[in-house]
Amino acid sequence: MPLESVVQLGPALAELLHRGLVSADLLHPLAAVDWLTVPAAVDLPFREGYVRSIIFVSLYVSLVAVTLSTLVSVPVAIVMNFTDFPGKQFLKTVINTGMGFPSVVVGLVVLFTVSNQGPLGSLELIFTKEAMIMSQFVLATPPIAAISLAAMTGVNENVSDAARALGGTRLDVALVVIKEARYGIATAILAGFGRAISEVGSVLIVGGNITSAEGISKTRTLTTAIQLEARQGQYETAMILGGVLVALVLVVNVIVVRLGDTEAMNR
Amino acid sequence: MAGVAGVAGIAGCSSLGGSGSDAEQPDVAGETLTLTTTTSTYDTGLLDEIHPDFEEMYGVTVDAVAQGTGAALESARNGDSDVVMVHARGLEDEFMRNGYGVNRRDLMFNDFVIVGPESDPAGIQGMGSATEALTTIADAQATFVSRGDNSGTHTKELNLWEAAGTEPGGDWYQETGTGMGEALNTANAQDAYTLSDRGTYISQRSEIDLTILVQGPIEDGPEILANPYGILAVNPGVHDNANYDLAMAYIGWITSPGAQDAISDYQMNGEQLFFPEAVSENPDFQQYVPEGWSSDSADE
Numbered sequence: 421m422p423l424e425s426v427v428q429l430g431p432a433l434a435e436l437l438h439r440g441l442v443s444a445d446l447l448h449p450l451a452a453v454d455w456l457t458v459p460a461a462v463d464l465p466f467r468e469g470y471v472r473s474i475i476f477v478s479l480y481v482s483l484v485a486v487t488l489s490t491l492v493s494v495p496v497a498i499v500m501n502f503t504d505f506p507g508k509q510f511l512k513t514v515i516n517t518g519m520g521f522p523s524v525v526v527g528l529v530v531l532f533t534v535s536n537q538g539p540l541g542s543l544e545l546i547f548t549k550e551a552m553i554m555s556q557f558v559l560a561t562p563p564i565a566a567i568s569l570a571a572m573t574g575v576n577e578n579v580s581d582a583a584r585a586l587g588g589t590r591l592d593v594a595l596v597v598i599k600e601a602r603y604g605i606a607t608a609i610l611a612g613f614g615r616a617i618s619e620v621g622s623v624l625i626v627g628g629n630i631t632s633a634e635g636i637s638k639t640r641t642l643t644t645a646i647q648l649e650a651r652q653g654q655y656e657t658a659m660i661l662g663g664v665l666v667a668l669v670l671v672v673n674v675i676v677v678r679l680g681d682t683e684a685m686n687r
Numbered sequence: 688m689a690g691v692a693g694v695a696g697i698a699g700c701s702s703l704g705g706s707g708s709d710a711e712q713p714d715v716a717g718e719t720l721t722l723t724t725t726t727s728t729y730d731t732g733l734l735d736e737i738h739p740d741f742e743e744m745y746g747v748t749v750d751a752v753a754q755g756t757g758a759a760l761e762s763a764r765n766g767d768s769d770v771v772m773v774h775a776r777g778l779e780d781e782f783m784r785n786g787y788g789v790n791r792r793d794l795m796f797n798d799f800v801i802v803g804p805e806s807d808p809a810g811i812q813g814m815g816s817a818t819e820a821l822t823t824i825a826d827a828q829a830t831f832v833s834r835g836d837n838s839g840t841h842t843k844e845l846n847l848w849e850a851a852g853t854e855p856g857g858d859w860y861q862e863t864g865t866g867m868g869e870a871l872n873t874a875n876a877q878d879a880y881t882l883s884d885r886g887t888y889i890s891q892r893s894e895i896d897l898t899i900l901v902q903g904p905i906e907d908g909p910e911i912l913a914n915p916y917g918i919l920a921v922n923p924g925v926h927d928n929a930n931y932d933l934a935m936a937y938i939g940w941i942t943s944p945g946a947q948d949a950i951s952d953y954q955m956n957g958e959q960l961f962f963p964e965a966v967s968e969n970p971d972f973q974q975y976v977p978e979g980w981s982s983d984s985a986d987e
Contacts, residue, residue: 535765535766535767536765536766536767536926536928537765537766541766541928542928544928546767547721547750547752547767628750628752628754629752629753630750630751630752631735632742632748632749633734633735633736633737633738633739633742633749633751634735634739635735638750648730650869651726651730651865651866651868651869652730652868652890652891653868653869653871653872653891653894653895654894
């Protein structure tokens with residue numbers, strides 16, 4: 421999706437509502453704010469390219485982190501679902517605990533890791549996007565693994581029994597179960613993405629909330645920008661950025677759900 | 688130019704130091720200087736205003752990280768920044784005594800003010816003594832918002848309480864653990880008193896109802912409310928990854944007449960926020976060394 425269109429979120433949201441792609445009920449908690457007119461009515465108090473660059477950093481960091489998390493946690497969930505191994509229950513406990521890791525603690529741990537004095541100090545990752553990706557990876561991996569596992573566990577046993585009865589190998593059975601659980605896995609990835617993009621504590625600590633003097637973001641995300649505006653008492657601009665963030669999450673969710681539907685239709 | 692580089696540098700975005708092979712190159716172009724600083728210099732917009740000149744002059748990027756004085760010095764102590772701009776002389780001195788910082792310069796100053804609601808329940812308006820004002824607030828148990836974050840302003844506030852001989856505490860004394868802007872908002876919402884640097888107060892005045900009740904030295908208030916900013920380079924002898932060349936170029940630039948004029952010209956809401964202090968006929972040796980330092984006491 422071109423970033424330019426993301427900036428025009430108000431109209432985009434209106435269009436989605438209009439076409440019935442987004443249920444108005446979904447937006448109920450947000451109904452108090454007139455989202456459809458906010459971006460148009462307010463003369464945006466930001467410098468040119470500022471909002472676009474922080475949206476870019478937010479998306480870049482979160483998407484890379486969630487992609488890496490998915491590559492790690494979905495295979496882990498598959499292995500945990502189809503095989504037994506010693507320590508499996510312990511791993512499950514670790515993953516479930518990980519879902520509740522406070523993000524500032526993760527930020528601190530990553531800070532100590534990438535700080536000049538830390539084990540990865542020589543890589544000089546402090547105050548970079550890479551450090552932010554590391555902390556979001558740690559945050560997003562547990563929910564993706566846990567929810568994927570739950571989705572696969574929840575697939576009706578009849579399905580796997582049927583696959584086995586039809587002469588399927590273990591691999592065939594696994595593929596059938598994964599196919600059946602794909603919505604759950606998609607939900608898992610979305611949950612991980614939601615956690616990553618809405619997180620403020622760790623990216624602030626390891627990223628440093630940096631923009632260039634011209635107002636182009638280096639490590640400033642939507643969340644840390646909101647924190648900065650709130651610190652300065654600019655609640656109005658903080659709210660606008662908050663609206664952009666919510667809309668961004670919404671758009672990504674809609675896209676994923678729509679992709680899932682298209683796939684289902686093609687089947 | 689630097690902005691383009693900032694966007695383009697998606698993957699290997701910059702390094703802190705010019706160590707190794709970089710040191711053999713005569714120029715610093717393309718490098719990144721990491722400056723840890725306080726919320727008061729950053730949130731007032733001063734750095735964004737003056738940095739483009741430096742970036743253009745050397746073809747470099749300045750990454751300014753706004754953290755508060757305590758955290759800014761801690762980042763530097765860990766070797767995570769190249770240069771520090773802060774405002775707590777005691778903490779700066781400790782930083783230098785421990786060998787982490789070199790080549791300190793006086794940079795600029797403004798002052799602290801005690802702000803509060805116009806109704807002024809404790810009755811401190813116009814007091815000539817900051818310590819007397821604080822004692823009065825404590826006696827009246829009027830709500831006072833403290834930064835509580837080991838920042839320069841917080842350090843100053845604690846020094847003032849100590850000078851006043853009063854131990855703050857109780858329901859009326861609230862530590863927020865936030866930046867100056869948030870502390871002002873918190874005080875505003877509760878009709879409370881707080882200590883603020885003048886710059887942040889001016890930049891936020893239009894959003895809040897608090898007024899200045901005790902002036903700092905800029906408006907003929909007590910000298911104890913002075914708020915001097917210093918700049919220090921991270922000692923490359925302690926952290927060999929520190930970009931010392933660029934840090935010194937930065938210190939040289941920001942203490943030059945040109946940049947000092949730019950600081951002086953920077954206004955918000957029609958008021959000057961910072962007063963340059965680096966260019967002076969007076970040699971002022973004290974700026975280079977911890978306060979009270981002399982060669983006799985070097986072994987302390």
